[in-house]
Amino acid sequence: xxxxxxxxxxxxxxxxxxxxxxxxxxxxxxxxxxxxxxxxxxxxxxxxxxxxxxxxxxxxxxxxxxxxxxxxxxxxxxxxxxxxxxxxxxxxxxxxxxxxxxxxxxxxxxxxxxxxxxxxxxxxxxxxxxxxxxxxxxxxxxxxxxxxxxxxxxxxxxxxxxxxxxxxxxxxxxxxxxxxxxxxxxxxxxxxxxxxxxxxxxxxxxxxxxxxxxxxxxxxxxxxxxxxxxxxxxxxxxxxxxxxxxxxxxxxxxxxxxxxxxxxxxxxxxxxxxxxxxxxxxxxxxxxxxxxxxxxxxxxxxxxxxxxxxxxxxxxxxxxxxxxxxxxxxxxxxxxxxxxxxxxxxxxxxxxxxxxxxxxxxxxxxxxxxxxxxxxxxxxxxxxxxxxxxxxxxxxxxxxxxxxxxxxxxxxxxxxxxxxxxxxxxxxxxxxxxxxxxxxxxxxxxxxxxxxxxxxxxxxxxxxxxxxxxxxxxxxxxxxxxxxxxxxxxxxxxxxxxxxxxxxxxxxxxxxxxxxxxxxxxxxxxxxxxxxxxxxxxxxxxxxxxxxxxxxxxxxxxxxxxxxxxxxxxxxxxxxxxxxxxxxxxxxxxxxxxxxxxxxxxxxxxxxxx
Numbered sequence: 001x002x003x004x005x006x007x008x009x010x011x012x013x014x015x016x017x018x019x020x021x022x023x024x025x026x027x028x029x030x031x032x033x034x035x036x037x038x039x040x041x042x043x044x045x046x047x048x049x050x051x052x053x054x055x056x057x058x059x060x061x062x063x064x065x066x067x068x069x070x071x072x073x074x075x076x077x078x079x080x081x082x083x084x085x086x087x088x089x090x091x092x093x094x095x096x097x098x099x100x101x102x103x104x105x106x107x108x109x110x111x112x113x114x115x116x117x118x119x120x121x122x123x124x125x126x127x128x129x130x131x132x133x134x135x136x137x138x139x140x141x142x143x144x145x146x147x148x149x150x151x152x153x154x155x156x157x158x159x160x161x162x163x164x165x166x167x168x169x170x171x172x173x174x175x176x177x178x179x180x181x182x183x184x185x186x187x188x189x190x191x192x193x194x195x196x197x198x199x200x201x202x203x204x205x206x207x208x209x210x211x212x213x214x215x216x217x218x219x220x221x222x223x224x225x226x227x228x229x230x231x232x233x234x235x236x237x238x239x240x241x242x243x244x245x246x247x248x249x250x251x252x253x254x255x256x257x258x259x260x261x262x263x264x265x266x267x268x269x270x271x272x273x274x275x276x277x278x279x280x281x282x283x284x285x286x287x288x289x290x291x292x293x294x295x296x297x298x299x300x301x302x303x304x305x306x307x308x309x310x311x312x313x314x315x316x317x318x319x320x321x322x323x324x325x326x327x328x329x330x331x332x333x334x335x336x337x338x339x340x341x342x343x344x345x346x347x348x349x350x351x352x353x354x355x356x357x358x359x360x361x362x363x364x365x366x367x368x369x370x371x372x373x374x375x376x377x378x379x380x381x382x383x384x385x386x387x388x389x390x391x392x393x394x395x396x397x398x399x400x401x402x403x404x405x406x407x408x409x410x411x412x413x414x415x416x417x418x419x420x421x422x423x424x425x426x427x428x429x430x431x432x433x434x435x436x437x438x439x440x441x442x443x444x445x446x447x448x449x450x451x452x453x454x455x456x457x458x459x460x461x462x463x464x465x466x467x468x469x470x471x472x473x474x475x476x477x478x479x480x481x482x483x484x485x486x487x488x489x490x491x492x493x494x495x496x497x498x499x500x501x502x503x504x505x506x507x508x509x510x511x512x513x514x515x516x517x518x519x520x521x522x523x524x525x526x527x528x529x530x531x532x533x534x535x536x537x538x539x540x541x542x543x544x545x546x547x548x549x550x551x552x553x554x555x556x557x558x559x560x561x562x563x564x565x566x567x568x569x570x571x572x573x574x575x576x577x578x579x580x581x582x583x584x585x586x587x588x589x590x591x592x593x594x595x596x597x598x599x600x601x602x603x604x605x606x607x608x609x610x
Contacts, residue, residue: 005111006032008305009094010074011082012118013037015291016282018066019298020116020305025073027306032110033074034096036081051292059291066295075361082247083107085254087115087275090312113312114305117251117264117273117280118298121289124242126157130212138218139238150174153234155221157181157209158241160288161188164196166239171199178202178233180209180223189290207231212238247284256280263287270304271297279305337420340393342413345475349399349443350409351385357392359384359422365450366428366545366577369394370553372419373411378404381550383447383576384423386479394422397446397475424553428543428577430454434517437509438464438484439502439531441523445476447545448522452483455520461485463516465505467523471496503530516540521580525589532580544580546571548591563587 008024010017013035021031051062070076077096084095094110123141125131131139143166152175156167159181167179179201186193196203206226213220218238223231248262257265257274264273264280271279281297283289341353359369368383386395400409411417428451436455440448445466456462464484468474469492481487488505489497498505510516519542521531528544535542548571551557555573562569565582569575 004030005091005113006030007112007309008032008114008116008302009034009092009110009112010116010118011085011094012116012120012282012284013067013076013078014118014120014282014289015063015066015294016298016301017116017118018063018070019295020118020281020302021070021074021076021298022066023299023302024305025070027302029306029309031074032112033070033076034080034082034094034110035076035078038079051295062291080108082119082250085115085250087254087256087278090277092277113309114277114279116271116298116301116305117256117278117284118282118294119247119250119284121162121283121287123240126209126240126242128209128211130214130218134212134214134218134238137216138214138236139212139240141240144237144239149237152176152236154178154237154239155180155233155235156239156241159183159186159188160241161192161290162288163241164188164192166241167201168192168195168199171201176202178204178235180204180207180221182206182208187288251284261287271301272304272308277308337417339411339413339415339417342411345397346473348401349397349473349475351446351475352396352398353393354396354417354420355392356394356420356422359420360387360389360392360394363387363394363423364427365430365454366447367423367425368447368553368576369396369420369422370424370550371396371408371417371421373404373408374418377407377418379419379551379553380404380408381424381547381553381572383545383547385446385449385476387450395446397443399443421553424572425576426574428454428520428545430458432459433541434460435515436460436462436518436520437506437516438462439506439519439521439523439527440464440466440476440480441502441521441527442468442473443475444521444523444527444545445474445480448520449476449479449483451520451522452480456483456485460518463509464488465490465502467491467497467502467527469493501527501530503527503534506531507534510538519543519580525585525592528580529585529589532583532585536581542580543577544583545576546578546583546588547576548588562591 007029008031010021010031010033013033017033021033025031051057080096080098082094083097086093092112092115094115096108097105098108099105149170150173154170154175155178156163157180163179164186167177171177184205207223209221210224211222212218219234221233221235221238225231251258251264255275259265264285266273266280266285271281273280279301281301282294338355339352340355343351345351363384368381370379370381372379382396382398384394385397398405398408400406438448438452452462452464462484463486464480465488466474466480467490471491474496490500490502490505491497519535519540521528521542522545532542546562548560548562550560550572553572555570560571562571563584564578
C-alpha cells in the first residue's frame with residue numbers, strides 16, 4: 001500500500017488518460033497514471049487523422065510526445081494492471097497487480113480523491129479454424145511488425161473507426177487492402193468514411209470469415225458472402241480489429257453503470273459517471289479510439305475533476321472553519337520549499353534537508369536542482385546529494401564561496417526557498433560493471449553519494465576515495481562508508497587519512513595490481529582533469545559530473561555548453577554526467593573563469609554593505 005492520497009488517479013495511459021493527467025497537474029493537482037503496458041507505444045506507424053497541430057504524425061509518435069509531457073507534471077507507472085476498483089466514499093481505492101519475476105506478482109493499493117477511467121480496447125478473436133495456428137504468423141490483433149507493405153495483400157477485419165483507419169493507412173503505403181466486415185455498414189467517423197470511399201480499398205460488406213489457410217504463414221482467408229457462397233482471398237497479412245470493451249467485469253464489480261456492451265455510461269457534459277468523484281473518457285465510454293476525441297475528453301474530465309475537488313475543499317472549509325487559516329498557510333508554503341534541517345558540516349560547507357516531495361518522488365542519482373533565494377538572486381544549480389521518497393525530502397550540500405552561496409548560508413531551519421526547480425538533467429547511467437572506483441573531492445563528495453549507493457545496489461564492488469584540503473572540510477564520511485565496500489580518505493595537508501590527493505590512492509591501487517572496470521570522479525575541475533588524464537593511460541571508462549556556468553537549466557540559454565567528443569553539449573539537459581575521456585577540459589576551464597572579476601566585485605560589495 002502507498003500512503004499518499006492522490007488528487008487524481010488515471011486508470012489508463014492512452015490519449016485520454018495522458019491528456020487528463022497533463023491538464024489536471026497544470027491545475028495544481030497531484031496525479032498518478034497507471035498503465036498496464038510496459039510503455040506508451042501502441043500503434044506503430046499508423047497515422048493519426050486530423051490531430052490539431054500535426055499535419056502528419058503516427059499514433060506512436062504522438063503518444064510518446066504526450067507521455068514525455070505528462071512525466072514533467074504527473075507520475076506514470078507502467079506495467080501495472082488494475083485488478084480491482086473500490087469507488088464508493090470520499091477516498092477511492094485502486095488495486096494494481098505488478099509482476100515481480102516469473103512466478104510472483106504483487107498487489108498494490110493506491111488511494112485517490114477522484115478516479116478517471118480511461119482504459120483501452122481488447123481484441124476480439126473470431127474463433128474460426130486456422131486462427132490460432134497462424135497467430136503472429138501473419139494474423140495480428142493490433143499493428144503487425146514494421147515492414148514494407150507496398151504491393152502486399154493486407155486484409156483488415158472489423159467494422160469500427162479503428163479498422164477503417166488501418167485500412168486507409170495500409171492503402172496509403174501502397175498495399176492491396178481488403179476491408180471485411182460481417183455487418184452492412186461501418187460504425188466509423190463520417191470523415192473516415194468519406195476518405196474510405198475515395199481510396200483504393202476493396203470493401204466487402206456482409207462477409208463472414210469462416211477459416212484461414214496456409215503453411216508456415218497464413219496465405220488465404222475464406223469468407224462466406226451475403227449469398228452464402230464461399231469466397232477466398234489471398235493475403236500476406238491479416239489484421240483483426242474487431243474489438244470489445246476491455247474491462248467489463250472490472251466496471252461491473254466497481255458499481256459503474258454500463259451498457260450491455262460494457263461501455264461506461266456518463267454525463268457527456270462533464271464526463272462524470274453514476275459514482276461521485278469517478279469520471280470516464282476515451283474507449284471506455286465509446287468502444288472506439290479516435291485520438292483527438294480521446295484527448296479532448298481527457299481535458300474536459302480534468303477540468304471537471306478540478307472543479308469537483310475545489311467543491312470538496314470548500315465543503316471541508318465550511319465544516320471545519322477553525323482549520324481555514326492553516327489550510328491557506330499550507331497552500332502558501334507549497335510554492336516555496338522549506339528547509340527542514342540545516343547542518344554545518346564545516347565552517348564553509350552546509351547541508352540542507354529540504355521538503356520537496358514532488359522532486360524527491362521523481363529524482364534519480366546524478367540529477368540536480370536550481371534554487372533562487374530572493375527576487376534579485378541568481379539561479380544556483382546544486383546536485384541532489386540524497387533523497388528520501390517516503391519522507392518527501394531532498395538533501396543539498398553547498399560550500400559558501402560566492403555571494404549567493406554565502407547568502408544561502410544565512411538561511412535557517414524553517415526558512416523558505418523562494419524557487420526550487422527540479423529534478424533537472426539526465427540521471428547517470430549505471431550498469432553492473434564489476435569493480436568501480438569512486439573519487440569525490442571537496443563538495444564533490446555530496447553529488448557522488450547517490451551514485452555510489454546506486455552502483456553498489458546494482459551489484460558493483462565500490463571502492464570510494466574521498467578527499468579535501470584538510471580534515472575539517474571532509475564531508476559525508478559516515479554516509480560514504482555505509483554506501484561503499486571500501487572507503488579511503490585523503491587530505492592535502494595530511495590531517496586525515498593519506499597525505500596527498502585522492503588520485504594518489506587510485507594510482508597506488510593500480511600499481512599494486514588491482515583492476516578497476518569503471519571510474520566515477522566528481523569534484524573541482526583540476527581534480528577531475530587529473531583523474532581523466534590518468535585513466536586515459538589505463539583505458540578505464542570514466543564518468544565525470546560537470547557544473548559549468550548555468551542560467552535557466554532547460555537548455556534554452558546555452559550558457560552551460562561544453563564540448564564532449566568534439567560535439568557541443570549542454571550540461572543542464574545532456575548532462576551533468578559525461579564520458580570524462582571525451583571532455584574538452586581546456587575549454588571547460590576557460591569558461592569556468594569567465595566571471596571571476598564580477599564575482600570578486602560582488603563579494604567585495606557584499607562585505608562593505610554588511
